Amino acid sequence: MSVIEAKKQIVEEISEKFKESQSAVLVDYRGLNVAEITALRKELRDNNIEYKVYKNTLTRRAVESAELSELSEQLVGPTAVAFGKDDVVAPARILHKFSKDHEALEIKGGVIEGKVATLDEIKELSTLPDHDGLVSMLLSVLQAPIRNLAYATKAIADQKEEAGE
Incomplete structure (x- = not known):
């Protein structure tokens, strides 16, 4: 060569x-x-x-x-x-x-x-951020609505429980 x-x-x-x-x-x-x-x-x-x-x-x-x-x-x-x-x-x-x-x-x-x-x-x-950091951020964003729904559901349940007493 x-x-x-x-x-x-x-x-x-x-x-x-x-x-x-x-x-x-x-x-x-x-x-x-x-x-x-x-x-x-x-x-x-x-x-x-x-x-x-x-x-x-x-x-x-x-x-x-x-x-x-x-x-x-x-x-x-x-x-x-x-x-x-x-x-x-x-x-x-x-x-x-x-x-x-x-x-x-x-x-x-x-x-x-x-x-x-x-x-x-x-x-x-x-x-x-690296790939793992981006995935973590995405999961956090996706979890937020579910977490908020859970908090709201618990608050409503607590209100009904207090009203029922």
Whole structure:
């Protein structure tokens, strides 16, 4: 396999990852030491998020192939990409939280559900609860009418009981 063929294969791989991911976040990791990067990688891996560093030239070709060419301007300097296939919120949430504790990590941009996202959109996404949190909120909303009905029924029963005495 020639070098050109190998590079084409990598470009295809990156392009597919962008297409398959619910979200992808680009970060500049300059200034992080090995222990910090290892801790970040572990946290991302534990949440089923792939974190990789590619050459910017290959990533530029891949984002153009994936029709995300607006990302090219963020591909300057050391860039790592966190691909979240299962959870749209997790990569942004984890990287944003990590960047608060480690100022050296800088979020550059990303992709949310196939569309290039601004830095503000990624930060906004990072504040959303995870899947379990959203399910919990939904269940709470669904339970409220039933709980209110139960309270009202009990109040009516208590009133009738007091009136009957």
